[in-house]
Amino acid sequence: MKYIQHHINSQSIAELIGNGVVLSTAQQFLQMMMDSSDEGIIVHQKNIDEQFFDLRSGLAGEMLQKVVNYRLRLAIVGDFSIYESNSLRAFISESNRSNSIAFVATAEDAIKRLTK
Secondary structure (H helix, E strand, O other): OEEEEEEEOOEEEEEEEOOOOOEOOHHHHHHHHHHHOOOEEEEEHHHEOHHHHOHHHOHHHHHHHHHHHOOOEEEEEOOHHHOOOHHHHHHHHHHHOOOOEEEEOOHHHHHHHHOO
8 A cells, every 4th residue: 555644733644545445344444554654544435445335334333443442533535425325424424523533525624634
């Protein structure tokens, strides 16, 4: 996996850069977190397996629990309006109220959220 490093206000944020899906298991997600060794991580929607966005699969919960356990901050960048699931929309809304996980539209928004 490749990363772009952002250094803002003495904080280090890694932005995952990949072609297509590169995160399809919780183990891959954990490895990405360990490889980056940054305070915050930006991941693009296109790099996450679609199962993540089907909350019944449990993948989102499994991956995001790792963010909380390791006390990191994560921003997922994408267009989440394409999903019609009310439970996913509620999950995104609840996540956006936290300091750990944010679903945002652009990488610039992600950087702003992660450096607050």
